[in-house]
Amino acid sequence: MGKIRKVSLSIGIVMVAVFLAACGKQSSQNNAQNKSITLMQTSDLTSLDNTNQAMLPEFNTLTNISEGLYRLNSKDQPVPAMATKIVKPTDNGKKYVFHIRSNAKWSNGDPVKAEDFEYSWKRSLNPANNPVYTYVFSGIKNADAIINHKKSYKTLGIKATGDKTLEITLDHPMAYFNKLVAMPVFMPQDKSFVQKVGVKKYGTNAKNTISNGAFKITNWTGTNDAYRLVKNPYYWDKSAIKLDQINYKTVKDSNTAHNLFEDGKLDDATISGVTAKSLQKNKDLKRVPKAWTYYLQVNQRKGRPLANQKLRQAISLAINRKELTNKVLADGSLPASSFVSPGTAVDPTTGKDFSQETSFSVAPNIKQARSLLAAGKKEAGITGDLKLSIVGDGQDVTKNVAQYIQGQLDSKLPGVKVSIANLPDKAQQARRSEGKFDLAQWYWLADFGDPINYLGILTSNNTMNPGKFSDATYDSLIEKAKTAANQTDYWKYLRQAEKRLMNQNGIIPLYYVRESHLVNPKLSGVEYHVAGFPDYTRATITK
Structure with missing residues (x-):
């Protein structure tokens, strides 16, 4: 969900x-x-x-x-x-x-x-x-x-x-x-x-x-x-x-939730943002792992700059995910190195956590990012600045993440100019569905504990794929997984699909959300x- x-x-x-x-x-x-x-x-x-x-x-x-x-x-x-x-x-x-x-x-x-x-x-x-x-x-x-x-x-x-x-x-x-x-x-x-x-x-x-x-x-x-x-x-x-x-x-405010918990009026309070950041050493804090990945949807419609795969890859390589989670969020969230979150499912054919066995390196590589940026602009016919828009909701944490990404791209990639639009829920949904964005902040909270629940939403023309990532190889792998007659084939095709998605930079994973509870x-x-x-x-x- x-x-x-x-x-x-x-x-x-x-x-x-x-x-x-x-x-x-x-x-x-x-x-x-x-x-x-x-x-x-x-x-x-x-x-x-x-x-x-x-x-x-x-x-x-x-x-x-x-x-x-x-x-x-x-x-x-x-x-x-x-x-x-x-x-x-x-x-x-x-x-x-x-x-x-x-x-x-x-x-x-x-x-x-x-x-x-x-x-x-x-x-x-x-x-x-x-x-x-x-x-x-x-x-x-x-x-x-x-x-x-x-x-x-x-x-x-x-x-x-x-x-x-x-x-x-x-x-x-x-x-x-x-x-x-x-x-x-x-x-x-x-x-x-x-x-x-x-x-x-x-x-x-x-x-x-x-x-x-x-x-x-x-x-x-x-x-x-x-x-x-x-x-x-x-x-x-x-x-x-x-x-x-x-x-x-x-209860809609994190600080209020904290106060109610301290007053004995809540037995389990979910906190986030600045409140969660300040209470990470609280004796009653419980970090709850969730199958929940926060990522950037990338607009790959024809005519949009990020339809170019090299430009998408350059953006991903310029983001320091460890710095994002340690300094900006500081709430227990972890750098995302795949779309499927850790703990979602164990691959029974290998005995390994699916997320870990399909992960990529989260280390930024500015030199390579700049090289890809230059090559991608040439392929896309972009001669001036690469102007990108980031769309997200109005939550404080969303704004903080957007500002961090803006700072990273503006400072690490010469000639990239990023604008931010933090909008009410309905407005930002409309922007995404109409394709009026370059990067959109979004998340996936899995409905059930299987990688197919993540990967299946990014097939061509899926309504939950507003970035319009479309790759025939990826679509074929998902279809083969869904119709696989045995577990060995099922998990093999899912592994290949996750790696194909990351190789094509169909989305840009940022971090795995960890819920903070006061219990x-x-x-x-x-x-x-x-x-x-x-x-x-x-x-x-x-x-």
């Missing part, structure tokens, strides 16, 4: 709190006695309809109130949730048959049925539902044709063949399928409940929301900035749930997923 649909998840996110009396006056000490914790959201919750929402507050909440066929464990591996076991595919890797737990129930006591998955998944591709997260269904039978308006959403390869039996058919084998379906978008919906309250009203407030996970939502009107999760009495694994409730509050030392058992969203369902807090 760090992409066009995730626009609210900016690198500088953090928070301002306004507490409702219902849940905002408790200290974390009282929370501990009541086995409750207080957490923050970066912005207000707007909807819990997982079929047409894909924003951070929504997915954070859904992770703790609902379950799909699988959930991720503390090692970021899928384990059975609504499904009774991890399923091995048949039909040459293209068919999965799941059995839904006999004791799985919704928070109103309704049984969870196989048709609840079929109903939810098809709603996620129904044009009338205004779906926003369709691309992740690619590979499931007919999904691509449905997305391209060539087939009806009703033809998606998912079918309930009984109350508790679900059959899923793929267009081709998908080595990452089990990780994929742990995402919130693949969670079921209680068909009878949704139809009863109405598809337009479902998920708009606590009354019109139902859950099948460890908790259910209360005290949410649909517009308030604080709400509560309480235990779901019908949850199939309720004996594993130690917390009684989870309180959420909207109550009495809080334990939180599963901070590298790819995915924090899971507090198995957490506990001591007195």
Whole structure:
């Protein structure tokens, strides 16, 4: 998720709190006695309809109130949730048959049925539902044709063949399928409940929301900035749930989050920017690795200067990433030496971290950069200064990074003149989608722990590729990986694709984001997923 649909998840996110009396006056000490914790959201919750929402507050909440066929464990591996076991595919890797737990129930006591998955998944591709997260269904039978308006959403390869039996058919084998379906978008919906309250009203407030996970939502009107999760009495694994409730509050300012944590009013506070920089030695600081890469999108449309590969390479070689992370950010972030972040996935065919085995050198090489600049300008027919624009959002951290890059390019590459445009979210999105930029600051926060989730977005004509990187060799490698019949070929093609992307400078990776959390030392058992969203369902807090 760090992409066009995730626009609210900016690198500088953090928070301002306004507490409702219902849940905002408790200290974390009282929370501990009541086995409750207080957490923050970066912005207000707007909807819990997982079929047409894909924003951070929504997915954070859904992770703790609902379950799909699988959930991720503390090692970021899928384990059975609504499904009774991890399923091995048949039909040459293209068919999965799941059995839904006999004791799985919704928070109103309704049984969870196989048709609840079929109903939810098809709603996620129904044009009338205004779906926003369709691309992740690619590979499931007919999904691509449905997305391209060539087939009806009703033809998606998912079918309930009984109350508790679900059959899923793929267009081709998908080595990452089990990780994929742990995402919130693949969670079921209680068909009878949704139809009863109405598809337009479902998920708009606590009354019109139902859950099948460890908790259910209360005290949410649909517009308030604080709400509560309480235990779901019908949850199939309720004996594993130690917390009684989870309180959420909207906090948008990092300094405010820090102060609330110090006052005992937050048990887990996400901080960034100057606040995170100043608290790196705090005893309660926890650096959370994320599958999250901050990079420069490079406009390679015909007629743009950076359509020239040598000019793209010159820019990449002129940037001192270690200085950027150590002196400008100083928040635990690390220099990026590949698109795929470390910790995203281990290549099972080599036993190595995929990011590390495909990394390039991050050391700047000014001499080579200047040589490439001269050659690239000649090839592109540029006789004067090379004028470049950097587009980004209005966050302080974004501005600081842009100013650093501007200084590096202006001072290290003679004749390069860089301008900066820091714009509101909608304006900078429009600039990127319209191609009115040379370099755009962006990020990718992986939806699931597999390199394909990064690499797949940079194929030609992908909607999340506004830089228009287009390379036939790269496209072919991604397609071969997606349709690979075995793990050896799958990972081989992914390695080749990552190296091809870096060789062509399709994007310019800058740094790997590390989230900084202030965590109550009495809080334990939180599963901070590298790819995915924090899971507090198995957490506990001591007195």
